[in-house]
Amino acid sequence: MAAYEINVNKADINYAGPDGEPLPLDIMGLFFFAYRDFTGDADAMLEHQGFGRAHHRVLYFVCLRPGMPVADLLDILKITKQSLARVLRQLIDNGYIEQRTGRSDRRQRLLFPTDKGRTFFSTLSGTQASRITEAIGALPPEARSIVTRFLIGMVDPADRTTLERLSLTSQP
Known part of the structure; x- marks a missing residue:
């Protein structure tokens, strides 16, 4: 095989990035498949309602912190007022x-889930929670703490105070 040809049958997980350091392509690929499957069931339920992932994200944070000001939601999601307005209007309507x-x-403007919103959120979260519970349950007891620390490490340091404010960094 010539040096410029790519073996499409096997990924080169030793590929080096621009700085010469190896890229964690195996972990990146696993993130892709995990995220695809994590969101898949919820996506189907959202689509049935005429919604998408943006609706799910808004519903998640409003259910997590009922009474959240719109300004806080904009800050968390890092989206424009215009982007949020359409999604929020559909959820309200x-x-x-x-x-x-x-x-x-x-x-x-403070946002609160309705009973219908809490029920839908619970249904969406149920499939995702069972996937997480099953995956972590197959690991050693300390795995949840390690996974949590890993995910916190993936978050931009500037946003870690937001994680703390939302109680997303606490251990069970």
């Missing part, structure tokens, strides 16, 4: 989320 004005600041 379809009865999954309700928006209330703040008590101390009437300009503030």
Whole structure:
């Protein structure tokens, strides 16, 4: 095989990046398949409702922190007001989320899941939770802590205070 030909039958997990350091292509590939399967069941349920992953993300954080201000959600998702407005409008119009004005600041818009929203979120999360529980359950007892530390390490350091504020860094 000539030096410029690529063996399409086997990935070269020893491929070096621009700095000459080996790339973790095996881990990257596993992330792809894990994410695809992690989101697959939920995607099908979302599509049935005419929704997509953006709707799921909004519903996730609103259910995680009922009463969350829209400004906080924009900061977490790192999206524009315009992008959020369409998704949020659909969730509100379809009865999954309700928006209330703040008590101390009437300009503030606070988001709350409705019963319908909590039920749908629970259904979406159930398939994902069982996938995580099964995968971690097949590992040694300390695995959950290691996986959690690994995932926190993948998050931009500037966002780690947000993880703490949302209680996503706590150990069981």
